[in-house]
Amino acid sequence: MLKLFTLLITLTPLCGLAQNTWSQKDSVNGAPRSVSSAFILNNEAYIVAGLDEEGFRRKMYSYDYFQDDWDAEESLGGINGAGLNRGSACAFSVGLKAYVCLGQGQTNGFFKDNWEYDLVTQTWSQKSDFIGEERRQAACFVIDGIAYIGTGIAPSGLKKDFYSYDASTNTWTQLGDFPGSARKEAAAFTMGSQGFLGTGDDGVMLNDFWQFEPSTETWTQKADLPALPRKGAVGWGIFPNAYICAGEDNTFTYSDELWEYNYWLDSWTQQPSLPGPGRSNAVAFVLNGQGFVGTGYNGVFLDDLYAFSPTLSTGIELDKNDVHIFPIPANDNVNIAVNENNLELTLSGMDGKIISSEKHISKTAKGFSIQRKDLSAGTYLIRLAREGEFVYSDKIVFN
Numbered sequence: 001m002l003k004l005f006t007l008l009i010t011l012t013p014l015c016g017l018a019q020n021t022w023s024q025k026d027s028v029n030g031a032p033r034s035v036s037s038a039f040i041l042n043n044e045a046y047i048v049a050g051l052d053e054e055g056f057r058r059k060m061y062s063y064d065y066f067q068d069d070w071d072a073e074e075s076l077g078g079i080n081g082a083g084l085n086r087g088s089a090c091a092f093s094v095g096l097k098a099y100v101c102l103g104q105g106q107t108n109g110f111f112k113d114n115w116e117y118d119l120v121t122q123t124w125s126q127k128s129d130f131i132g133e134e135r136r137q138a139a140c141f142v143i144d145g146i147a148y149i150g151t152g153i154a155p156s157g158l159k160k161d162f163y164s165y166d167a168s169t170n171t172w173t174q175l176g177d178f179p180g181s182a183r184k185e186a187a188a189f190t191m192g193s194q195g196f197l198g199t200g201d202d203g204v205m206l207n208d209f210w211q212f213e214p215s216t217e218t219w220t221q222k223a224d225l226p227a228l229p230r231k232g233a234v235g236w237g238i239f240p241n242a243y244i245c246a247g248e249d250n251t252f253t254y255s256d257e258l259w260e261y262n263y264w265l266d267s268w269t270q271q272p273s274l275p276g277p278g279r280s281n282a283v284a285f286v287l288n289g290q291g292f293v294g295t296g297y298n299g300v301f302l303d304d305l306y307a308f309s310p311t312l313s314t315g316i317e318l319d320k321n322d323v324h325i326f327p328i329p330a331n332d333n334v335n336i337a338v339n340e341n342n343l344e345l346t347l348s349g350m351d352g353k354i355i356s357s358e359k360h361i362s363k364t365a366k367g368f369s370i371q372r373k374d375l376s377a378g379t380y381l382i383r384l385a386r387e388g389e390f391v392y393s394d395k396i397v398f399n
Helices: none
Strands: 007-010 021-025 037-041 044-052 055-064 069-073 090-094 097-101 114-118 123-126 139-143 146-150 162-166 171-174 187-191 194-201 205-213 218-222 234-238 241-245 258-262 267-271 283-287 290-297 301-309 323-326 334-338 343-349 361-364 367-370 378-386 389-398
Touching: 037 097, 037 283, 044 097, 044 283, 044 290, 090 139, 090 146, 139 194, 187 241, 194 234, 194 241, 234 283, 234 290, 241 290, 323 389, 334 378, 343 367
Parallel strands: 037 090, 139 187, 187 234
Antiparallel strands: 007 389, 021 301, 037 044, 044 055, 055 069, 090 097, 097 114, 114 123, 139 146, 146 162, 162 171, 187 194, 194 205, 205 218, 234 241, 241 258, 258 267, 283 290, 290 301, 323 334, 334 367, 343 378, 361 367, 378 389
16 A cells, blocks of 8 residues: 655754753663663664673563663573573674674683574574674674674684674675774774774773774774773764763773764764763663663663763754745655755764665755655654754654
8 A cells, every 4th residue: 555655844853852961761671780782673672681790691671762661572592592691792683683693601701603583573593603703892883784793802812803794695704804903892883874983992991983984894093082091881873973971991980971973073072971870881772863871880780771862963053044944744855945055965864874865865956855755754864064064954754
Protein backbone atom coordinates (compact mmCIF):
# COMPACT_ATOMS: atom_id res chain seq x y z
CA MET A 1 0.00 0.00 0.00
CA LEU A 2 1.34 3.43 -0.96
CA LYS A 3 1.80 5.62 2.08
CA LEU A 4 1.48 9.38 1.87
CA PHE A 5 4.03 11.18 4.00
CA THR A 6 3.71 14.81 5.04
CA LEU A 7 6.86 16.84 5.55
CA LEU A 8 6.70 19.28 8.44
CA ILE A 9 9.24 21.98 9.26
CA THR A 10 9.57 23.00 12.89
CA LEU A 11 11.49 26.02 14.04
CA THR A 12 12.18 24.73 17.54
CA PRO A 13 15.15 22.35 17.68
CA LEU A 14 14.58 18.90 19.17
CA CYS A 15 10.89 19.41 19.88
CA GLY A 16 11.51 21.96 22.61
CA LEU A 17 13.97 19.87 24.59
CA ALA A 18 16.28 21.88 26.83
CA GLN A 19 19.53 22.48 25.02
CA ASN A 20 23.07 21.62 26.17
CA THR A 21 21.59 20.14 29.31
CA TRP A 22 21.61 16.77 31.04
CA SER A 23 18.63 14.85 32.42
CA GLN A 24 18.70 11.71 34.55
CA LYS A 25 16.99 8.62 33.15
CA ASP A 26 15.94 5.23 34.45
CA SER A 27 18.86 3.30 35.94
CA VAL A 28 20.04 0.23 34.05
CA ASN A 29 18.47 -3.02 35.26
CA GLY A 30 20.55 -5.61 37.05
CA ALA A 31 23.61 -5.06 39.20
CA PRO A 32 25.74 -1.91 38.78
CA ARG A 33 28.56 -2.63 36.33
CA SER A 34 31.37 -1.35 34.14
CA VAL A 35 33.09 -2.36 30.87
CA SER A 36 29.73 -3.25 29.31
CA SER A 37 29.03 -2.75 25.60
CA ALA A 38 26.16 -0.93 23.90
CA PHE A 39 24.45 -0.83 20.52
CA ILE A 40 21.21 0.38 18.90
CA LEU A 41 18.58 -1.83 17.25
CA ASN A 42 15.28 -0.55 15.89
CA ASN A 43 15.50 2.70 17.86
CA GLU A 44 16.15 0.98 21.17
CA ALA A 45 19.45 0.84 23.05
CA TYR A 46 20.96 -2.40 24.31
CA ILE A 47 23.58 -2.93 27.01
CA VAL A 48 25.24 -6.32 27.13
CA ALA A 49 27.77 -8.10 29.37
CA GLY A 50 30.17 -6.25 31.69
CA LEU A 51 31.76 -6.64 35.11
CA ASP A 52 29.99 -6.30 38.46
CA GLU A 53 30.92 -7.17 42.04
CA GLU A 54 30.26 -10.86 41.36
CA GLY A 55 32.37 -11.08 38.19
CA PHE A 56 31.90 -10.91 34.43
CA ARG A 57 28.36 -11.17 33.05
CA ARG A 58 26.61 -11.93 29.75
CA LYS A 59 23.18 -10.50 30.54
CA MET A 60 21.57 -8.04 28.14
CA TYR A 61 18.97 -5.30 28.64
CA SER A 62 17.11 -3.04 26.20
CA TYR A 63 16.12 0.59 26.76
CA ASP A 64 12.95 2.18 25.36
CA TYR A 65 13.49 5.93 24.92
CA PHE A 66 9.82 6.90 25.07
CA GLN A 67 8.98 4.75 28.08
CA ASP A 68 12.32 5.48 29.79
CA ASP A 69 12.42 1.87 30.90
CA TRP A 70 14.67 -1.19 30.68
CA ASP A 71 13.71 -4.78 29.85
CA ALA A 72 15.71 -8.01 30.15
CA GLU A 73 16.68 -9.64 26.84
CA GLU A 74 18.33 -12.90 25.79
CA SER A 75 21.82 -13.11 27.32
CA LEU A 76 24.89 -13.25 25.09
CA GLY A 77 25.01 -16.68 23.45
CA GLY A 78 21.48 -17.59 24.49
CA ILE A 79 20.67 -20.75 26.43
CA ASN A 80 23.94 -22.33 25.34
CA GLY A 81 26.06 -19.29 26.17
CA ALA A 82 27.68 -20.53 29.36
CA GLY A 83 31.28 -19.36 29.46
CA LEU A 84 30.67 -16.31 27.28
CA ASN A 85 30.59 -13.91 30.24
CA ARG A 86 32.85 -10.98 29.42
CA GLY A 87 33.67 -7.31 29.60
CA SER A 88 35.66 -4.82 27.50
CA ALA A 89 34.12 -6.24 24.31
CA CYS A 90 33.21 -4.48 21.07
CA ALA A 91 29.55 -4.20 20.12
CA PHE A 92 27.87 -2.73 17.05
CA SER A 93 24.74 -3.12 14.94
CA VAL A 94 24.02 -3.45 11.23
CA GLY A 95 20.37 -3.33 10.22
CA LEU A 96 18.31 -5.51 12.54
CA LYS A 97 21.28 -7.50 13.79
CA ALA A 98 23.89 -6.73 16.43
CA TYR A 99 27.35 -8.14 17.03
CA VAL A 100 29.48 -8.65 20.13
CA CYS A 101 33.10 -9.69 19.75
CA LEU A 102 36.45 -9.73 21.57
CA GLY A 103 36.77 -8.84 25.28
CA GLN A 104 37.91 -10.70 28.39
CA GLY A 105 36.22 -13.18 30.71
CA GLN A 106 36.59 -14.70 34.13
CA THR A 107 39.10 -17.35 33.04
CA ASN A 108 39.86 -16.11 29.53
CA GLY A 109 41.91 -12.93 29.40
CA PHE A 110 41.35 -12.40 25.68
CA PHE A 111 38.51 -13.38 23.31
CA LYS A 112 38.43 -13.34 19.50
CA ASP A 113 34.96 -14.81 18.92
CA ASN A 114 32.11 -12.94 17.25
CA TRP A 115 28.41 -13.35 18.09
CA GLU A 116 25.37 -12.13 16.17
CA TYR A 117 22.03 -11.22 17.77
CA ASP A 118 19.00 -11.32 15.46
CA LEU A 119 16.34 -8.90 16.64
CA VAL A 120 13.59 -10.62 14.65
CA THR A 121 14.15 -14.08 16.13
CA GLN A 122 15.74 -12.79 19.36
CA THR A 123 18.43 -15.45 19.09
CA TRP A 124 22.23 -15.52 19.11
CA SER A 125 24.48 -17.35 16.64
CA GLN A 126 28.25 -17.54 16.37
CA LYS A 127 29.86 -15.94 13.32
CA SER A 128 33.40 -15.89 11.93
CA ASP A 129 36.10 -15.22 14.51
CA PHE A 130 38.04 -11.98 14.42
CA ILE A 131 41.11 -12.60 12.21
CA GLY A 132 43.53 -10.52 14.24
CA GLU A 133 45.10 -11.48 17.55
CA GLU A 134 42.58 -11.98 20.34
CA ARG A 135 42.20 -8.85 22.47
CA ARG A 136 40.19 -6.70 24.82
CA GLN A 137 39.60 -2.94 25.22
CA ALA A 138 39.57 -2.44 21.44
CA ALA A 139 37.79 0.35 19.54
CA CYS A 140 35.01 -0.03 16.99
CA PHE A 141 32.60 1.96 14.84
CA VAL A 142 30.28 1.28 11.88
CA ILE A 143 30.08 3.20 8.59
CA ASP A 144 27.57 2.29 5.88
CA GLY A 145 27.05 -1.22 7.20
CA ILE A 146 30.74 -2.07 7.60
CA ALA A 147 32.26 -2.41 11.08
CA TYR A 148 35.80 -1.21 11.76
CA ILE A 149 37.67 -2.67 14.73
CA GLY A 150 41.19 -2.18 15.99
CA THR A 151 43.66 -1.19 18.71
CA GLY A 152 43.26 -2.77 22.17
CA ILE A 153 45.54 -5.02 24.18
CA ALA A 154 46.40 -8.62 23.22
CA PRO A 155 48.67 -11.32 24.67
CA SER A 156 51.51 -9.78 22.66
CA GLY A 157 50.84 -6.28 24.03
CA LEU A 158 49.18 -3.07 22.88
CA LYS A 159 47.87 -3.08 19.31
CA LYS A 160 47.36 -0.59 16.47
CA ASP A 161 46.18 -2.93 13.70
CA PHE A 162 42.74 -2.39 12.19
CA TYR A 163 40.17 -4.60 10.48
CA SER A 164 36.81 -4.33 8.74
CA TYR A 165 33.91 -6.74 9.11
CA ASP A 166 31.22 -7.11 6.45
CA ALA A 167 28.21 -8.64 8.18
CA SER A 168 26.46 -9.34 4.87
CA THR A 169 29.20 -11.81 3.88
CA ASN A 170 30.47 -12.65 7.38
CA THR A 171 34.03 -11.77 6.33
CA TRP A 172 36.92 -9.93 7.95
CA THR A 173 39.58 -7.91 6.09
CA GLN A 174 42.80 -6.50 7.49
CA LEU A 175 43.34 -2.80 6.80
CA GLY A 176 46.32 -0.54 7.25
CA ASP A 177 47.41 0.15 10.81
CA PHE A 178 46.04 3.02 12.82
CA PRO A 179 48.75 5.72 12.52
CA GLY A 180 48.62 6.83 16.14
CA SER A 181 50.30 4.92 18.93
CA ALA A 182 49.18 1.41 19.87
CA ARG A 183 46.68 1.76 22.70
CA LYS A 184 43.81 0.39 24.74
CA GLU A 185 40.66 2.00 26.17
CA ALA A 186 40.23 4.56 23.39
CA ALA A 187 36.92 6.29 22.69
CA ALA A 188 35.56 5.55 19.20
CA PHE A 189 32.33 6.30 17.34
CA THR A 190 30.77 7.24 14.01
CA MET A 191 29.81 10.77 13.06
CA GLY A 192 28.25 11.39 9.68
CA SER A 193 30.02 9.12 7.21
CA GLN A 194 33.35 8.93 9.03
CA GLY A 195 34.81 7.20 12.06
CA PHE A 196 36.60 8.87 14.96
CA LEU A 197 39.01 7.54 17.57
CA GLY A 198 40.75 9.36 20.38
CA THR A 199 42.27 9.29 23.85
CA GLY A 200 43.26 5.98 25.46
CA ASP A 201 46.33 4.50 27.12
CA ASP A 202 49.60 3.58 25.37
CA GLY A 203 51.55 3.36 28.62
CA VAL A 204 50.64 6.96 29.33
CA MET A 205 47.25 8.61 29.02
CA LEU A 206 46.46 10.21 25.64
CA ASN A 207 44.42 13.14 24.34
CA ASP A 208 44.92 12.84 20.56
CA PHE A 209 41.98 12.60 18.16
CA TRP A 210 41.78 10.98 14.72
CA GLN A 211 39.32 10.82 11.82
CA PHE A 212 38.91 7.78 9.54
CA GLU A 213 37.75 8.12 5.93
CA PRO A 214 36.33 4.79 4.72
CA SER A 215 36.45 5.57 0.99
CA THR A 216 40.25 5.79 1.11
CA GLU A 217 40.82 3.82 4.32
CA THR A 218 42.99 6.65 5.62
CA TRP A 219 43.33 8.44 8.94
CA THR A 220 43.77 12.17 9.56
CA GLN A 221 44.85 13.61 12.88
CA LYS A 222 42.53 16.32 14.16
CA ALA A 223 42.76 18.81 17.02
CA ASP A 224 43.76 17.23 20.33
CA LEU A 225 41.23 17.10 23.14
CA PRO A 226 42.16 20.25 25.15
CA ALA A 227 41.82 18.50 28.49
CA LEU A 228 43.81 16.16 30.65
CA PRO A 229 44.78 12.97 28.78
CA ARG A 230 42.55 10.06 29.69
CA LYS A 231 41.54 6.45 29.15
CA GLY A 232 38.20 4.70 29.46
CA ALA A 233 36.25 7.69 28.12
CA VAL A 234 33.16 7.32 25.94
CA GLY A 235 32.23 9.17 22.78
CA TRP A 236 29.38 9.72 20.34
CA GLY A 237 28.58 11.83 17.30
CA ILE A 238 25.56 13.92 16.30
CA PHE A 239 26.74 15.66 13.16
CA PRO A 240 28.38 18.17 13.04
CA ASN A 241 29.36 17.76 16.68
CA ALA A 242 31.11 14.91 18.45
CA TYR A 243 31.40 14.37 22.18
CA ILE A 244 33.92 12.77 24.53
CA CYS A 245 32.82 12.27 28.11
CA ALA A 246 34.24 11.00 31.41
CA GLY A 247 37.22 8.62 31.67
CA GLU A 248 40.12 8.30 34.08
CA ASP A 249 42.65 11.10 33.52
CA ASN A 250 46.39 11.20 34.08
CA THR A 251 45.96 12.42 37.66
CA PHE A 252 44.06 9.17 38.33
CA THR A 253 40.87 11.19 38.76
CA TYR A 254 37.57 9.88 37.44
CA SER A 255 36.35 12.66 35.18
CA ASP A 256 32.81 13.94 34.73
CA GLU A 257 33.78 16.34 31.93
CA LEU A 258 31.98 16.61 28.60
CA TRP A 259 33.82 18.03 25.58
CA GLU A 260 32.19 18.92 22.25
CA TYR A 261 34.09 18.75 18.95
CA ASN A 262 32.93 20.81 15.95
CA TYR A 263 33.55 18.98 12.67
CA TRP A 264 33.77 22.11 10.53
CA LEU A 265 35.93 24.17 12.84
CA ASP A 266 38.14 21.30 14.08
CA SER A 267 37.86 22.73 17.57
CA TRP A 268 36.67 21.72 21.03
CA THR A 269 34.35 23.41 23.52
CA GLN A 270 33.68 22.27 27.07
CA GLN A 271 30.02 21.60 27.80
CA PRO A 272 28.16 21.03 31.10
CA SER A 273 29.65 18.14 33.02
CA LEU A 274 27.90 14.84 33.55
CA PRO A 275 25.60 15.44 36.57
CA GLY A 276 26.42 12.06 38.09
CA PRO A 277 29.78 11.12 39.57
CA GLY A 278 32.89 10.95 37.40
CA ARG A 279 33.67 7.51 35.99
CA SER A 280 35.53 5.39 33.49
CA ASN A 281 34.46 2.46 31.31
CA ALA A 282 30.86 3.64 30.96
CA VAL A 283 28.68 3.06 27.90
CA ALA A 284 27.40 5.70 25.49
CA PHE A 285 24.80 5.67 22.71
CA VAL A 286 22.61 8.05 20.69
CA LEU A 287 18.81 7.95 20.66
CA ASN A 288 16.43 10.57 19.25
CA GLY A 289 19.21 13.12 18.85
CA GLN A 290 20.42 12.81 22.44
CA GLY A 291 23.64 11.32 23.77
CA PHE A 292 23.28 8.86 26.65
CA VAL A 293 25.99 7.96 29.19
CA GLY A 294 25.57 5.32 31.88
CA THR A 295 27.10 2.68 34.13
CA GLY A 296 30.89 2.63 34.71
CA TYR A 297 33.30 2.53 37.62
CA ASN A 298 34.85 5.09 39.98
CA GLY A 299 35.85 2.89 42.90
CA VAL A 300 32.35 1.45 42.94
CA PHE A 301 30.24 0.05 40.12
CA LEU A 302 27.51 2.32 38.76
CA ASP A 303 24.09 1.80 37.16
CA ASP A 304 22.86 5.37 36.59
CA LEU A 305 21.98 6.79 33.16
CA TYR A 306 21.91 10.35 31.82
CA ALA A 307 20.85 11.97 28.53
CA PHE A 308 22.53 15.04 27.02
CA SER A 309 20.42 17.29 24.78
CA PRO A 310 22.69 19.30 22.48
CA THR A 311 22.09 22.63 20.83
CA LEU A 312 21.57 22.00 17.14
CA SER A 313 22.96 25.21 15.71
CA THR A 314 26.48 26.57 16.06
CA GLY A 315 28.19 29.75 15.00
CA ILE A 316 26.41 33.05 14.24
CA GLU A 317 22.82 32.32 13.30
CA LEU A 318 21.05 33.85 10.36
CA ASP A 319 18.01 35.89 11.23
CA LYS A 320 14.78 33.91 10.90
CA ASN A 321 13.62 36.49 8.37
CA ASP A 322 16.56 35.56 6.14
CA VAL A 323 15.40 31.96 5.70
CA HIS A 324 12.02 30.98 4.26
CA ILE A 325 11.01 27.30 4.21
CA PHE A 326 7.93 26.32 2.19
CA PRO A 327 5.42 24.84 1.73
CA ILE A 328 4.46 23.93 5.28
CA PRO A 329 3.42 21.13 5.38
CA ALA A 330 4.85 19.52 2.25
CA ASN A 331 4.24 16.19 0.61
CA ASP A 332 7.26 16.07 -1.67
CA ASN A 333 9.82 18.81 -2.24
CA VAL A 334 10.74 21.42 0.34
CA ASN A 335 12.05 24.78 -0.84
CA ILE A 336 14.46 26.83 1.24
CA ALA A 337 14.85 30.45 0.16
CA VAL A 338 17.80 32.39 1.60
CA ASN A 339 19.20 35.86 1.07
CA GLU A 340 22.77 34.62 0.56
CA ASN A 341 24.17 32.66 -2.36
CA ASN A 342 27.35 31.39 -0.67
CA LEU A 343 25.70 28.94 1.72
CA GLU A 344 25.82 25.14 1.76
CA LEU A 345 22.97 22.93 2.96
CA THR A 346 23.45 19.67 4.89
CA LEU A 347 20.70 17.12 5.50
CA SER A 348 21.20 14.48 8.19
CA GLY A 349 19.28 12.00 10.30
CA MET A 350 18.92 12.28 14.04
CA ASP A 351 21.66 9.66 14.37
CA GLY A 352 24.07 12.16 12.83
CA LYS A 353 24.46 10.30 9.55
CA ILE A 354 24.64 12.64 6.55
CA ILE A 355 22.11 11.98 3.80
CA SER A 356 23.36 12.16 0.23
CA SER A 357 23.27 15.74 -1.03
CA GLU A 358 23.55 14.59 -4.65
CA LYS A 359 20.37 12.54 -4.34
CA HIS A 360 18.20 14.79 -2.20
CA ILE A 361 19.49 18.39 -2.39
CA SER A 362 19.73 20.75 -5.33
CA LYS A 363 20.57 24.43 -5.54
CA THR A 364 17.99 26.80 -6.97
CA ALA A 365 18.06 30.43 -8.02
CA LYS A 366 16.69 31.41 -4.61
CA GLY A 367 18.32 28.82 -2.36
CA PHE A 368 17.78 25.07 -2.15
CA SER A 369 15.28 22.33 -2.85
CA ILE A 370 15.09 19.09 -0.83
CA GLN A 371 13.58 16.12 -2.69
CA ARG A 372 11.93 13.58 -0.39
CA LYS A 373 12.28 10.60 -2.78
CA ASP A 374 12.90 7.48 -0.67
CA LEU A 375 13.33 9.14 2.73
CA SER A 376 11.38 7.19 5.32
CA ALA A 377 9.20 8.51 8.10
CA GLY A 378 11.19 10.17 10.85
CA THR A 379 13.02 13.29 11.91
CA TYR A 380 15.79 14.97 9.92
CA LEU A 381 18.02 17.98 10.46
CA ILE A 382 18.79 20.72 7.97
CA ARG A 383 21.77 23.02 8.49
CA LEU A 384 23.08 25.99 6.55
CA ALA A 385 26.81 26.69 6.66
CA ARG A 386 28.85 29.71 5.62
CA GLU A 387 32.55 29.03 4.93
CA GLY A 388 32.40 25.84 6.97
CA GLU A 389 30.59 27.31 9.98
CA PHE A 390 26.96 26.50 10.66
CA VAL A 391 24.79 29.59 10.80
CA TYR A 392 21.28 28.15 10.82
CA SER A 393 19.52 24.87 11.65
CA ASP A 394 15.98 23.54 11.66
CA LYS A 395 14.27 20.19 11.95
CA ILE A 396 12.06 18.45 9.37
CA VAL A 397 9.73 15.55 10.09
CA PHE A 398 8.15 12.96 7.81
CA ASN A 399 4.87 11.68 9.23
